[in-house]
Amino acid sequence: MKLGFRIALRFLKSNKGQTLLIILGIAIGVSVQIFIGSLIQGLQKGLIDKTIGTSSQITISSQDGNLNTKDYEEFIEVIRKEDREMEAISVALDNAALMDYKENSQSLLVRGFELNVADGIYDIFDRIVEGTYPKNDNEIILGIDLKEEYDMALQEEVTINTAEQKVHSFKVVGFFDFKVSSLNTGWGITTLQTAQNIFATGDVISSIELQLKEDSVFLADEIAENIKKDINREDIKIVNWKEQNESLLSGLQGQSISSYMIQVFVMISVVLGIASVLAITVIQKSKQIGILKAMGIRNVSSSYIFLFEGLILGFFGAILGIVLGLGLSFAFTKFALNPDGTPVIDLYINYSFIMISGIIALLASAFAAMIPAAKSSRLNPIDIIRNN
Template identity: 30%
Template sequence: MNDLMPFEWIAAIRFLREGRMQSLFIICGAAIGVAVIVFMSALLDGMQANIFRRVLSSQAHIVLERPKQVARPLRATAPGQSALATIQKPSQRLSSIDQWQKIRDEMKTRPDVAAVSPTVTGPAFAVRGDANQAISLIGIDPEQYVRIVPLPEKIIRGTFRLTNNDILIGYQLADDLGVEVGDKLRVATASGGNLTLTIAGIFDLGSRGANLRNVYVLLSTAQNLINLIGGVSSIDLTVNDPFQAEDIAQSIADQTGLDALSWIKTNNQFFLGLNAQKFSSQMIRLFVGLSVAAGIASVLVVSVVQRSKEIGILRAMGGSRGQVMRVFLIQGAVVGLLGSLLGSTMATGLMAVWRLVAKNPDGTPMFPVTVQPSLFMWAAVVATLTGLLAAVTPALRAARLEPVEAIRG
């Protein structure tokens, strides 16, 4: 077998075997670094996906609305006369998006848009006996809207059913009004709409405000109640890459002339928090990687000093500087590769322990933590390259040793 291996590989493996404890310690150090990076990557990705899912699963990525009416002067000044004009912002009347069907169809053809759903949203009152509550009435097309917000998954009592006589309400509103599935609830609007509907389901959107305020009815029902027959007040969109939502929103606004509000703009603090978390995660990975590289380099530098006589003998027997360099580069790469394999195994074990320990009070997992197979592959590649780069300085030092001086020690 050794006869088939190049000289550099034979020498590198022999050096690693002779310093077993030294090699074992540095491989374990590299393994711990890889395990930390892989486990932390999986943990942070899972946590971010869980937060992202909880926050954005109850809202659209982009909402298209008619532009707001601009303020106008109530009193003009005569030529040559300086006077302050009184500016008053006009009341924003609920009105439909012009040619909304055409805009909806245009959005469906965009490759960066995953789902489109027209909605009618307006203020209303939910009345139950002597009790009443201000609500946000949302009329939806169930077949399209469930691709924006997975309402069937949010139902905790009753069923996801919307006909002309049905309504879906949040559990907080149900508790405040003292109603349950099957009860009647009267909805009244400022435009004179008044309709008694049956509670088909009670949902939990994960937000007290949304559970208290949002109610869902059929699109045509909302149009009748708000007196917006045949129109829609907004068009909700889900995009393929949520982190590009603001750029896509600006593109759509330029294309349609509508106001396009992305979740990034309406949840700016949340978005900044996600970015800060991602940046800190990358910095931690970088410093862990640097510490692993420094450990490999330091051990190989010591190895060069310890084996200076062997290096001198190799040079005296005809070994070139390039061959000596490759011996130590191979050592660094082998240490990095073995460390990545051991570290990936350790990371898998850590994730198994996390799944057993990190649970909610009801026994369900806190959030799913999974690792894509590609992460293990990249860990092996990066660790091997790190070991290779860490070995460059020791390899250069070994290659510069003169045979006579090295043998004399």
């Protein structure tokens, strides 16, 4: 094998232009694969983050809309069996109300949270653009769109009218921006204790909300089904983001399939290119191979020459391709920008994907080299020397 490796290096060095051209061809194939793959993965991650990244991905509620203390504590214990998949577990109490401010009225969904816990799902603290979060009773934060529409200011009072015709005065201590108009105009966020007090629900919640870890997001339906089996209650409703966002899921799957198809055809073109060039090399080097066989080199050793050529070309092509692919991805995030200067698609580097792409290129190169390797092993040295 050492002899085959040394001869392979000598063959490659004897025609440096051809060698560099093959390496560049492999590198372009790998770089396109990494660039397309990273682009699609970054786009998908961005879409997930913007649509469900800061919202409940699995929601547990009862058919009548309320969960008592005994129920939700029991359910949380069940959920913690799937703890390796969970990023955050939060409880919420939701009630529709009417908000009065000066002479204006606005329908509002008042959401009561344990804010420190709910922040793990909604990033509430980071989304407060003015003021602070509710810390005391009868404090509330509203969306930035309501502030602009009604010209509100911090520390002003708003009136919340419940469905039971009870009136409560709230102090506005902050304004949030969830980047979604319906939330910025329709939500009012307060503490869980305050929500339970003003709606007189007692120690009751509306739902348990779950945020999954990044690598488990697409397993939401399976995890929800496991939780449903463990809870085993007909009066409990469990929904996951995949059920609620079928069109988004279909779009993501379409992107993935198109990305895989592009990558497959790119690698096929790389394999064919390497195989054709090495096949020509067998013809070019047939005289040398015939002389080596006449000197006693075995057929297996002559095959190793071209297998090693394929591996060497694949290795350097993969390394160069990874560098080019990362460079293309980085350059794209610098030139493709939104009006506010942020990248259209954030740079997403998946080290496992990059490593797999490099390994695929290496294996493809070795596979491509098998055809000329088999051809070289069948060469008859007597015929070669006679014909030359």
